[in-house]
Amino acid sequence: MKLRLSKRALQEDFQGNFVKMILEVAAKGDLISFAGGLPNPASFPVEEIKAAAIKVLETKGSYSLQYNSAEGYGPLREFIANRYRKQGVNVEAKDILITNGSQQALDVISSCLVDPSDTVLVEDPSYLAALQSFHLYNPNIKTIDLNEDGADVEQFRESMNKYDHKFFYAVPNFQNPTGITYTNAVREKIAEIMKGKDTFFIEDNPYGELRFKGEHQKSLYTYLGDQAILLGTFSKTVSPGLRIGWIVCGIKELMQKMTEYKQLIDMHTSTFVQVVVTQYFEDNDYDAHIKKIIDMYGKQCGYMLEAMDKHLPDDMHWTHPEGGMFVWATLPKGIDAVEFYKKAADAGVAVVPGEPFYEAKRGLGTLRLNYTNSKPEDIDKGMSILAKVIKDMRK
Amino acid sequence: MKLRLSKRALQEDFQGNFVKMILEVAAKGDLISFAGGLPNPASFPVEEIKAAAIKVLETKGSYSLQYNSAEGYGPLREFIANRYRKQGVNVEAKDILITNGSQQALDVISSCLVDPSDTVLVEDPSYLAALQSFHLYNPNIKTIDLNEDGADVEQFRESMNKYDHKFFYAVPNFQNPTGITYTNAVREKIAEIMKGKDTFFIEDNPYGELRFKGEHQKSLYTYLGDQAILLGTFSKTVSPGLRIGWIVCGIKELMQKMTEYKQLIDMHTSTFVQVVVTQYFEDNDYDAHIKKIIDMYGKQCGYMLEAMDKHLPDDMHWTHPEGGMFVWATLPKGIDAVEFYKKAADAGVAVVPGEPFYEAKRGLGTLRLNYTNSKPEDIDKGMSILAKVIKDMRK
Structure with missing residues (x-):
């Protein structure tokens, strides 16, 4: 054939x-x-995951092995939302969709927002697997150079005037590949330019917790509220082999569409892994x-x-x-x-x-x-x- | 906004x-x-999964929590291939791609085979979440009625003559929703009609192992070889909450494309879950x-x-x-x-x-x-x- x-x-x-x-x-x-x-x-945390797995299988065994809901395990979404709130980012559990690592989050967002020939904006250079993920949806990809303090604000302003973007995808903390972090000043300026426009800032933040020097910079959510969509993951702070990431999105209609899409592509992320990692957080000092x-x-x-x-x-x-x-x-x-x-x-x-x-x-x-x-x-x-x-x- | x-x-x-x-x-x-x-x-098998999780975290802890390859954990693919061979279906580990349940397999296959307006053939009635998954790719969906012994062969022949299908998607064993099983005679006739045409039989088989009466009927792979793509899952025989399914595809080029796509949509299926379930199979009598x-x-x-x-x-x-x-x-x-x-x-x-x-x-x-x-x-x-x-x- x-x-x-x-x-x-x-x-x-x-x-x-x-x-x-x-x-x-x-x-x-x-x-x-x-x-x-x-x-x-x-x-x-091998020992701690072992203890968590034992506890889960002894106390919630059947639950952890059964189908679950597409949006993810409630207590895990609560834990993530709480953690954001402690860091000053006002997120609720209902705004969180659990994904198989944040790589899947990229696909979910593109599927719900991007039609062929839509323009999306990325950093230059950008995370390569994000570029690959976007390419599946055939957008026009426009790029913004990176300076030492983050995306080039003037280029960003020009691009916003010139093109109608569906979103700007960026890794503002310790970017992959450059290691660059956006200063609060750059974040604020970019937010000012975007505010009220029909476009999203997709803040991918796999490394944000791993700061060993300098001052924490604010999430774009602080500046843009629901106009920022946040991606998170436990791959760099707990284990990538578990495959747990998430999307934070405060816009109910978009969250619903993304949840429906998640259900169609793989039902839901492993219940077992979600319950085990939640147990791990309950019983250990994550910080x-x-x-x-x-x-x-x-x-x-x-x-x-x-x-x-x-x-x-x-x-x-x-x-x-x-x-x-x-x-x-x-x-x-x-x-x-x-x-x-x-x-x-x-x-x-x-x-x-x-x-x-x-x-x-x-x-x-x-x-x-x-x-x-x-x-x-x-x-x-x-x-x-x-x-x-x-x-x-x-x- | x-x-x-x-x-x-x-x-x-x-x-x-x-x-x-x-x-x-x-x-x-x-x-x-x-x-x-x-x-x-x-x-x-809650107790057995617990024992497997403990053993994995004690003997392969770091490995089970690290990134893995997109195609899936080697020993799990070996186990699945062996099981097929014991059942007379000649499958090799390299022909197996691990997915998050077989729901994800549907998306992977559609993404690699279906362009908008391509024709795909399904049973009428069919598994509803498969219909939804296919709809994401905007195919023309044609249907074949089901009789007590399987898909209506004459309708199938007519449809094959009239339309150029990318694939026929079916659940030949204890179908969802009807419970119907294709007889070997119907399987053979359908295979005869398809043989050598540029189209696949997608054999989705979540329930095949759960026969409580009558005789096992042969996989379409037996009749069609590489022209059959098989979908499997442990959701109905071990646990759906683990989210482990797979695709069997003997065509190297298609397998490579599907593996690349799997990598883009979520890197790989949870290493931890794959290694734990493999350990479970090693230490227990699955039959x-x-x-x-x-x-x-x-x-x-x-x-x-x-x-x-x-x-x-x-x-x-x-x-x-x-x-x-x-x-x-x-x-x-x-x-x-x-x-x-x-x-x-x-x-x-x-x-x-x-x-x-x-x-x-x-x-x-x-x-x-x-x-x-x-x-x-x-x-x-x-x-x-x-x-x-x-x-x-x-x-």
């Missing part, structure tokens, strides 16, 4: 193909890896747990920045994240990041070139470097190898 | 609206319910467990058929399922099922009218009755109430 795929399946996936290529290179050998985006497994991760990642980031200062040439520059998992580095002029990452892999170090994080820009000299998963000595050794690769490429 | 939903979100959802109406009626009071589709929680469910449901079905014989009028007829969870009944001529279900709910019994299971037919006198979740005395009492409602409606 002849296979007749849908147009959607046949669509070119630049980001996807690029990631595949990276994984193939990375699979070649035993590399020092700055390429991943994985939380450090040393941070997983103390996060504090441990912050201490770990803060140190790791410090090691990496130190090693970069020590080994990398003066004509390179990089971001200095105050939290999250990534440093974003720019290679010396004339060195192509794609060529660099191949040579680096041959030399024993995996990095991710910036290319797939851009919607359209190509041939840039940017790299994403992850620091959460390497030993200090490997970070140092890895950076010295990268420095040597740069030196060789200059010849 | 003005909310601007996508066309997809604004689309009329007859099935969804109908289900909402049913749930509202059912929520009114303390009803005897034949309306659900839930497995009996008495069948959940013995299924045997217990079969015994339970066989008895429950017997009670229901007995009560129907005893109470319901002679001018009604119904299916006699050999497995699964549902009986399909046809009311006496002139009694509308939608009116009936409202009156039945007022009288204290919840049923599901057939209406939302049909793509287009309306105003029929069919009902879906679930027997897996009621006590024998409630089944008897419920049927006597339904008989009284019918009697009153005839006046």
Whole structure:
């Protein structure tokens, strides 16, 4: 038989193909890896999840193994809403839809808001799997450059005047891939420009709790209320393997449509996992747990920045994240990041070139470097190898 | 702000609206319910899942809480493939994609195969949440009537000649909603008609293991090989709250596209749940467990058929399922099922009218009755109430 795929399946996936290529290179050998985006497994609360699972199966066994409602487990939605309120963000449990990680949240939002050729706005560079998710819905994607203090406000204003966006998707805290955080001033200006327009700010915030330096910046919800849709996840603070994320949306009609869509795509997120993670929160000090991760990642980031200062040439520059998992580095002029990452892999170090994080820009000299998963000595050794690769490429 | 939903979100959802109406009626009071589709929680292996969760967290804790690959956990795919092979269906682990229940499998398949206006073929009546899932992709849906021995072969032949289908979606074992099972003869004829054409048989098989009477009928895979795509789930034999289903697809290119799509919509199914359920299978006699469910449901079905014989009028007829969870009944001529279900709910019994299971037919006198979740005395009492409602409606 002849296979007749849908147009959607046949669509070119630049980001996807690029990631595949990276994984193939990375699979070649035993590399020092700055390429991943994985939380450090040393941070997983294995014992506590075990205790929670036992308790759940002993006290709510049948409930936790039965079908549940599409919007998610009530007590988990309550816990999340409470946590927002403690942080000064006025969210109610009814405004929360539980998803399989925040990756699914992207699909749910796009499905309910985006028709083909609608314009959506993203950061440049942006989270690559968000770009891929949006591409499924064939929007016109417009981009806003990132500065050290967040999205470029003047570009944002121009884009708002010029295009009719369905939403602006951004990761304002410790962005993936750049590690950049929007200042309160930038948040406020962007909110002013958006306020009252028929468009949403999608605030994706997987790393917000992982601040090891500086001051907490306010959620866009504080400035925009229901015009901000928030995405959250426990992937970086509890465990990504559970697959628990959520959407906060204060607009009842949209929440209802998203819940109906969630029901059609997979009924609901695992009851068992939702009840277990809720039990974990009930019986443990989540803040103390996060504090441990912050201490770990803060140190790791410090090691990496130190090693970069020590080994990398003066004509390179990089971001200095105050939290999250990534440093974003720019290679010396004339060195192509794609060529660099191949040579680096041959030399024993995996990095991710910036290319797939851009919607359209190509041939840039940017790299994403992850620091959460390497030993200090490997970070140092890895950076010295990268420095040597740069030196060789200059010849 | 003005909310601007996508066309997809604004689309009329007859099935969804109908289900909402049913749930509202059912929520009114303390009803005897034949309306659900839930497995009996008495069948959940709570203790065994607890033991598995403990073992997993003690021996593979970090692994089970980390990100995993989109296609699913290797040993789980091996287990599923082995089980197929034991049943004479020649499946390999690489042909299996793990999904969040088989509901997600429907979305994955549609996304990769269906463009707007493509024709897809379904049973009439069909599984209502499959209809809803397909509607998201705007196909032309054509229908095939069901007879007691399966899909109407002559109608199927005509439809194959007249339309260019992307696939035929069917539940050949103990169908939802009718309880009907395709005989091997019907399977063979349908396979003959399809063989070599550029179309798939999507065999959704949530209830296949739950046969309490009669002979096992062969999977369409036996007749059609890679031209059959199989959907499976542990929702009806282990627990629906875990959310583990899968797709079997022997066509490498399609499997790759589906895996890429799965990665974009939610990365992967919960690692934790996949590893726990695999541990459960390693340490327990799954067949013995299924045997217990079969015994339970066989008895429950017997009670229901007995009560129907005893109470319901002679001018009604119904299916006699050999497995699964549902009986399909046809009311006496002139009694509308939608009116009936409202009156039945007022009288204290919840049923599901057939209406939302049909793509287009309306105003029929069919009902879906679930027997897996009621006590024998409630089944008897419920049927006597339904008989009284019918009697009153005839006046």
